[in-house]
Amino acid sequence: MSTMPENTFGEKDASSGVEPSIEHVTKISDNKDVIPEYHGFATDIEHVPKGYFTSKYFIGTYTAHIFTFLGGLAGFNLIAPILGQIDADIGPSDNIDWVALVFTLGLALGIGLMGRITDIFGRRWFMIIGNLLGVIGALVCSRAQSVNTLIAGETLIGFGSSAAYAFNFVISEIVPMKYRFWALGGLFVFTLPTNGFNTVIATAFIVHTKQGWRWCYYLTLILNVIATTLYFTFYHPPSFEMKHNNASKKRVLKEFDFVGAFGLLSGVTLLLIGLNWGGSLYAWSDAHVVGTMVAGGVILLALPVWTIFGKVKDPFIPKRLFNRGWTVSMLSSSVGATVYYSFSIIWPSMVATVFAQGDLIWAGWASCLVAMGIALGQVIGNALTLIVTKQKIQCIVAMTVGTIFLGAAATVGVDDKGKAMAFVFLSCLFIGWNEAVVATLVGVCIHDQRDIGVAAGLSGCIRSLLGSVSAAIYLAVLRSRLAHTIPAQVVPAVVAAGLPKSSVAAFIQALTLGSTAAFSKVPGINAAIIAAGSQAYRVANLDAYRTVFLSSLAFGAACIFLNILIPNVDELMSGDIAVTLHATKQEDDEALPGVGDNALHVRRQD
Structure with missing residues (x-):
């Protein structure tokens, strides 16, 4: 290999007058079953211009993605826990569940398409447009007077959030291989407000602001506006012309x-x-x-x-992706993520029904534990990877411990809320650790770094799909068990306390509503009956949730098995860089601090 690839940062080294080779950054894995060949780098850490990593373009791009990630997470995480309150305000509507569905659908489709398309056509304008969709969607939702309008706006937010979840290739490709774990871990640190404390923030908006839930969308709007501005100003990755040596777009489209x-x-x-x-x-x-x-x-x-x-x-989906390393890492990331997607729905419901007993603020804090545990686990996993090598061992240990704590959560009683919180948090923390490692490996275990977009994008799409599958399974298990446990435990308790059998159905309906007004309409009701029935209802729900925790062990076991097949890629953690940023057209001759005659740079073609 004697010439630079299309997406390089360099044209020629002025100090030598020779076009630089990338032989020195080409990697061939010793285990060709894991990574058949490994190339596609633009340069390495030794050959970037002085001041590159402290330039406004690099720092501006990283900051842009922090706000993009915050906005993408806010568009769903702040809304999911309070759909009931939103429905009560602008509903009621049988379509309220579609608010969450269209986001998940839009994200899965957006990230699945975006990775491959931006590999071919360049990423800059797709990132800008993604954030703009978030701006428009948040604006529509913030002024919505009906659930159908909210669904339309959330669809735009879902598609736009594919820009946020593109972090695994947008950020990974601009940093040296050995710093990818740290670069992604840093993102998770900054996104804790809308990732780890989402339910508290959403609840606080409802309790303490006049606009209530609409502030969730105002915040999403603000974050996306900032992200759009930063991406437009600072993000200049290789353009279409750079990637294809000025090839005709018509020809590339014809071959698409x-x-x-x-x-x-x-x-x-x-x-x-x-x-x-x-x-x-x-x-x-x-x-x-x-x-x-x-x-x-x-x-x-x-x-x-x-x-x-x-x-x-x-x-569109290249065969060359499917080596063992990428396939196993992708599946481990997807299966491990089923805990987050599913328990972000299951755990808040369990908190409200079994443990909160009307304390909304406490319920908001407790409901954050799933997202907070996953996020902190991702930070820890990424941070420790430079110290603790052997990714296979990390993933096996992290997922095993996480699964053990998940099973332990099935042992708690109705008065063990502290124990339940600890088990759920610790389980998610270790599962987040596993997620941090395997999600990064998805962009590492590929034979050509020019495929990092489709590699990470397809992984994100499959991750969302399996998350929806697991959520459907968990909810089906929960509904099936509740249909058995509530009649079996609540009915005998309230009848023994003196409730007429003819009022049992009305009482159970009042329990699900949980309001004093609903209980007052039940014939023959009194305080003792309410107390007995409420306690039995808590126990019946806990028994059903216990079954869900136990069923989740199957996903944990599958993920542990996959982790046994994960490769160690320590030999690939080098200073190689897949893509370098360049300046705007107007600043081409003074692109970065320290750039001079010896710098590698490419003139913009667009």
Whole structure:
């Protein structure tokens, strides 16, 4: 290999007059089953201009993604815990669950498409447009007077949030390989407000502001405006012309795999809609659910066939991605993330039903434990990776300990809220540690760094899809158990306390509403009956949640098995850099501090 790749930061070294080679940054893994070959770097830490990592372009880009990540997380994390209050304000509507669904759907589709498309066409304008969609979506939602309007706005936020979840390639590719873990860990530190303390912030907005839940969207709007401005000003990665040596966009579009892109788009859409319809809007056996899920599944299963046998120059999902290292890391990240996606829904419900007993502020703090544990685990996992090597051992230990604590959460009683909080938090912390390592490995265990977008984007898409699958499984288990435990435990308790059998159905309905007005309408009710029934209701719910915790052990065990197959990539943690930023057209000759005749730089072609 004797020439620089298209996405380099360098044209020629003026000090030698020779076009620099990247032989010295080409890596061939000793284990070719894990990483068949390893190349696609632009330069290394020794050859970037002096002051590159302290330049306004580098720091501005990193700061831009902090705000992008904050805004993307806020668009969902602040809203998910308070959907009931929002529905009470501008509803009620049978479509309220679609607010969460369209975000998940938009994110899965956006990140799945964005990675591959930006690998080909350049990332700058896609990141700017993603943040702008967040701005528009937050503006629409903040002024919504109906749930349907909220759904429309949240759809835009979901698509736009693909920019936030692009951190795994946007940030990874601009830092040296050996600092990728730290660079991503730093992002998680800064995103703790909307990631770890989301429920507290959302609850505080409702309790302490006149606009209530709308402030969640005002905050999302502000964060996305800042992110858009920063990305527009400072983010200048390789452009389309740099990537393709001034090749015609018409030619590249002609060779683009539209069939593969449409297959991913339609398959994921149908499967996610079917998963969210099942057990809520329709029964799982209903033709709407079965037909939609089967159609989506068939399309997704047909994608590998198209990739292998379709006569496409470069398929949308390249075959070269699927080495053992990338495949196992991607699956471990996806399976491990099922805890976050599922328990971000299950745990707040458990807190409110079993432990809170009307204390909204405490419930808000306790509900944060899942996201807070995952986020802190990601920070710790990324920070320690430079000290504690052997990624395989880290992942096996972290996921094993996390799974043990998850199982321990099934042992708590209705008065053991402190123990339950500790077990859930510690479980999520160790699972977040595992997530930090494997999510970074997704961008490391690929044979060519020019595929980092599709590698991370496809992983994020599959992660969202498996998260929805696990959420559907957990909710189905919970509903099934509640249908048994509530009649079996609440009915005998209230009848023994003196409630007429004819009032039992009305009493259980009042329990689910939890208001004094609802209880007052139940014939034959008194304080002793309410106390007995409420305690039995807490126990019945805890028994159902206990089953959910136990069912989650299957996902934990699967993730531990996958981690046994994870490669150690210590030999790849070098100073190599996949992509370097460049200056604006006006500043091309004074792009970065310290740039002079000896600097490597490329003139913008756009």
